[in-house]
Amino acid sequence: MDFATIIQILDSAVRLMTPLLLACLAGLYSERSGVFDIGLEGKMLMAAFTAASVAYATGSPWLGLLAGIGGSMALALIHGLASITFMGNQLISGVAINFLASGMTVLLGQRIFGLGGRTPSLTGGGRFGEITLPFADSLQGVPFLGPIYSNLISGHTILVYVAFVCVPLTWWILSQTRFGLRLRAVGENPASVDTAGVSVTRLRYASIAICGLLCGLAGAYLATGLSAGFVKEMTAGRGFIALAALIFAKWRPWSALFATFLFGLLEAIANRYPDLDLGIITVPSMFMNALPYILTVIILAGFVGRAIPPRAGGEPYVKER
């Protein structure tokens, strides 16, 4: 395996991890505030669909992005109503959102475009283009660092860079700002926030809105960055993988970066070597493609250290009695 191949695999991993990273950070905001969200998948799917549809209709990926965020946030609002305002079960609400998104996208897609649930392929201007960073071409020739800069760091769509900027931003918000302190507190002990005279409901809605926003970015990236259009069930469990990564990362932003990179890398390797030849045996492509999901199961089964979720997670806040 030569250096160029490694760069190519890493480049592919970065593209593939981006939706995971965005969804993982989305889940981080929601869950650190005490609202469990297994509806990341549904929100991403809805965002992918609305983003692709609007991008196709208008020819603008930016309007598509806005539509994606809108679609995702609408579902986030439903989750908020169910689990914060009406104090329902957060898991059930999340499952409902996944089903809703899965059904609605296909139904609407078929009704509007008549392509069996797909949207028409986006061409040229409907997608986010790749950004070539300054000097990417001229630095190409520099040994070692040149290819890293030109081929790995440069040449992604804007959403990839946004996703990576979100990591330090999230860390900073959580650890250095008033909002972050309150958000963490409300996920650990909402009564402490309430008795301090701060609204639990408002805080949780705020974090759910951020969750919706980030899922919207993730979905829009899938449909208008990574692919060219919406395909039925195109999230393919990425929302759940992001959730596994979140647990693996113990609900921390920097760890989320590494966890999602690991998943992205596995997917990239599977894409690159459908049949991995190890000399003695050939690993079949089905196994390679299943790797991210197998890792998910291993993480969720708790084999990778003990992850302590936010203490008030999953519980609607009800004053005593």
Next chain:
Amino acid sequence: MGEAVADTGGRAAASAPFAIELRGISKAFGPVQANKDIDLRVPKGTIHGIIGENGAGKSTLMSILYGFYKPDKGEILVNGQPLAIADSQTAIRAGIGMVFQHFKLVQNFTVLENIILGVEEGRLLRPSLAKARGAMKRLAAEYQLNVDPDETIDELSVGHQQRVEILKALYRQADILILDEPTGVLTPAEADHLFRILEGLKAEGKTIILITHKLREIMDITDNVSVMRRGEMVASVKTAETSPEELAELMVGRKVLLNVEKTPAQPGAKVLEVRDLKLVDDESVERLRGISFDIRAGEILGIAGVSGNGQTQLLELLGGFPEKGARVGGSIRMNGQELDLTGSRSDAATRRARGIGHVPEDRQTEGLIMDFTAWENVAFGYHRAPEFNKGLLMDNAAIRADAEAKMEHFDVRPRNPNLAARNFSGGNQQKLVVAREIERNPDLLLIGQPTRGVDIGAIEFIHKRIIELRDAGKAVLLVSVELDEILSLSDRIAVMFDGRIMGERLPDETTTGELGLLMAGVTDTAHADASQGIPPEHKHIEDVSGGAA
């Protein structure tokens, strides 16, 4: 009865400067009227006690004052000004601070982070943290409230966590401080320290409202006391002009025996022999470090100690359900027969079959299934008994009839076996558990915190039943953090500290001071012989608190 002024809406002393005045406060939770037309006046710069049984509505009333609940009707005046307290923020701005019974702290935050939560200066944390650090230093010096600002709450003892709550209130410039059952989780020494802090705050001109069900605390520290009963304010009196007996009667609505009457024990044969019992939990913490004792038929062995010193593990191990992953050693003999400590025959069912009844420390998580009915709960643990079964099926009619009889016998109210356990008051829940275990007539009764969160009337009742069981020639192991309870019920007292028994004393020949020393882990060789019974001075306790703080 002293000058018990039934304070019903009179405005005789309207000119006096009251820190807090409540007029006609009412609050209902569904069908339950928690507060009925409550009037209360708290003069500035005093310590005002509010006493009442569990469920009398004390905490609800104070939560209303703190803006945590909204009253259905009524008026609140703070420093003479009417104030609509819609939320806690309003209460905080009006200078009211509250230390809840269950602390409202974020466990994995540092002390500083907890203190600034909700009163941060600006959007970034750094300046707020710096300001709070300075303020904490000042408050610590002023009121002996020393806590490490960078420690996380997880790492702090309960007593220190309480200090953080008080610091939180003071940092918010509270002039009126409400404390809800503050001593329930403290050692006698820590409680003394708390009271000195409160005296200091009072000297600074702050007003303190102390909610408690402990008569002694009321008598020791308050200036005035208001008594609540079943959601109503039944009396407000000057503390100096009343007595514990009178207050108890006002609380319960009838005469109450504060001291348990019992005859000397007639110990018989050894029922339980515990030798060198050891337990290491799944985090490799030694919880029991070699416990040995005997209990004879017809006697009560009381185990005193601050909670968390291994009492829970001892009870669970004897009861047959030690914590998962714990490693155990030593031996337990029951009526001369060795009991298995591990394996399939070490479970609670086997222990019950050997004649061990168990009233667990926490009735809500271990004693009852809160969403199940009373009759189901009264059968638990004995549901395999032949009289409760018909072939493959349970004989629900028989179980229900049995439950009704037990509820009758133990005066459980409301006497409705179809009601879920959750819907009974704490005292009546406890009666359900105690009835289940005592009515089986066990040779040995393990009973943990029998009266925690139980009202005075029910305490009296449960105590009587425990004595009756002893008089019937049964052995009782009583574990309690309430020293008064240990002293009044036990025939012998063992004190646990850090997984060891520090010593045994006879209740007539010891004092709370001496037991307090043992509870704090101080072994004084001068007291090694229990029969000496030298009453130590009060200052011993203070020494201990000084060392612990």
